Amino acid sequence: MPLALHLGTDDLTRCRFAISPLCQTHEALRMLRRPRRHGYHRSWLRRVRRTVDGLDLALLWLFVAPPGGYTPDFLGAPPEVPYPAFDDELARMRATDPALAHAEMTRSLACTPGLIDSPRGRAALDDPAATVRRLADLTERAWHALLAPDWPRHRAVLEADIAQRSRRAADGGLDALLTGLHPTVDWADRTLTLRRYADVADAQRPDGRGVLLMPSVFVWPDVVSGFARPWQPTVIYPARGMGRLHTAPEPRPPQALGRLLGHQRAAVLAGLTAPSSTTELARRHGLALSSVSAHLSVLRETGLLESRRQGHYVLYARTALGDALVEGDAGPGTA
Incomplete structure (x- = not known):
């Protein structure tokens, strides 16, 4: 039997996200x-x-x-x-x-x-x-x-996942959020079902405290659920975009996108498979910092990028519109 988490009214109002280094x-x-x-x-x-x-x-x-064993929750x-x-x-x-x-x-x-x-x-x-x-x-x-x-890049990927899922919740409510966590996680009749997880007698059930949702770069391909009290029920799932964090080479932009934006600007947009800084993008594309800054400014003003400060860095990530422009009809995936 899969692990089924039945969410009451209080649980539904207390679902939350967190990022844990x-x-x-x-x-x-x-x-x-x-x-x-x-x-x-x-x-x-x-x-x-x-x-x-x-x-x-x-x-x-x-x-x-x-997998199949138990890691102490206090870790x-x-x-x-x-x-x-x-x-x-x-x-x-x-x-x-x-x-x-x-x-x-x-x-x-x-x-x-x-x-x-x-x-x-x-x-x-x-x-x-x-x-x-x-x-x-x-x-x-x-x-x-x-x-x-x-960590700045990892955290940016995790924050981008939360931002994208929060937009889904804003557009379609909690149903839109919980139906898109992972292909093996189902949401129906106020029940979150983890199909790859075996039901166990001492599995912790939601009791009005809600469920904590945590994106992870490393949990793929699994989804992990915390069991033991006194911890809050938790679901750890693969973050959207995590699969592109360490991959290479840089993707080439579609030819039509290059004609629309210009080759360099399109390459910068297509290369943002994971949140990156101006310095990193300049090194990656062999461009001057001033050129990359100019491209990023235009892309952000047109709604294709968003930026967020992480410590001493400003990291840039594609918006949903930017993803759609680069990927065409490809929908968002977990990786």
Whole structure:
């Protein structure tokens, strides 16, 4: 039986989005445990493989389970605010109640026969507070080595997904939002059904707190739902546009688009498969910064691009109109 989340009236008014750098870190590590599911991220994996091998993440690997297992929820607890900073999430992880950590780690280790009674398993459970501190230290190391350098672009992709889905909700209501999360997620009769997920006896059900929706760059091709209390029910799904984040080469603009906008301007628009800065676009297309800035200004004024500041950078992304112009009749996809 698939996992079915029945949403009451209170749940429907409390559905929300969030972006979690802590969750993204653990999803990236989980993806490394799925050798046949790397898909869109092969170039990123080739780039970070040597870094991963030098991090000594043995304790994290003990709990970052492959599909079908259980990863302790405190490793990536649903954020309480829409856009938490990594340091704030890490501090929350460090403050995990040792009793809760012990219960969740026990459940995770029990997924692998013999692991809970192994020396490694017993050592982790004997002092759960110390284990939480060590897991937090390793998570911080993984974050800085694997995700922090690329985080502005990753966050921009996730924010663009939320913006696009929010526009769908504004145009068509909650039905339009929940019917387009993922091909394996169904929405009917106030029930969100995850068809790839097995129903389990202790699956957490919505109880008026709503459902947290979190786009992810690394969760593809799966959809993940959080189970255990006290966390808010959560659905983590592949972000729209995530498949183009690490791919190359740059797409060529349609010839008709080049005639309409000019070759350089059309190339800049077509090349924005993921949010990018002026400097990055200039390097990618071999253009002067002033030329790229001029093209971006025109494209934004005509409604084909939108911009958002991320720290010291301004990142540009195509609007729905820009996507339609570049892709023709191609509809939005999850990747």
